[in-house]
Amino acid sequence: MATAADVRKLAMSLEGTTEHPHFERTAFKVRRIYATLAADGKSVNLNLTPEEQEFKTMLAPEVFTPIPNKWGTSGWTTVDLKAIGKAELKTALEMAWEHGRAKKA
Template sequence: MATSVDLRRMALSLSGTTEAPHFDRAAFKVARIYVTLAADGKTANFKFTPDEQELKCLTAPEAFAPVPNAWGKQGWTAATLAKLSPSELKSALETAWRHARSKTRKPRRG
């Protein structure tokens, strides 16, 4: 069972990650926000691609669900932390972090 303490520790261990308030949540970002943690520490919202979101929701429907609105259609996915193992949490964080980090890289000119 993963906890908010696990999420915070793992997220902040990813290179370049900072934490800041975001409305009623804590946001973790590199160039962009890639995960937010609810104030009660029970759920987190991850930024996945729509395909990744679909796979997570199909393989672990007890843990993952699309955020219910236009944000969900963009890949934002709610997770119940107590339903994730620490390794599942780490995998979700790393996936979302890689997407956010890739936004910092500038394209090379040939």
């Protein structure tokens, strides 16, 4: 089980990450936003590719779910923090961070 504090600590340990308010959430950004933490601290949304999202949601549907809107169809994925371990969260955050630091095509 991971916590909001784990998200913040792991995200801020990734090179170049800054933390900003983003509507009712907290955003973690390197070049672009790659993760947003819910105000209640129960979930985090990660910027994955649609292929990464499909793989993660297939393997662990209790942990990963597509955001149910246009953002979700582009890969943004909700992670249930009570259902994920810290090591798996770290891996998923690093994946999203890579997308956040990449230049737009």
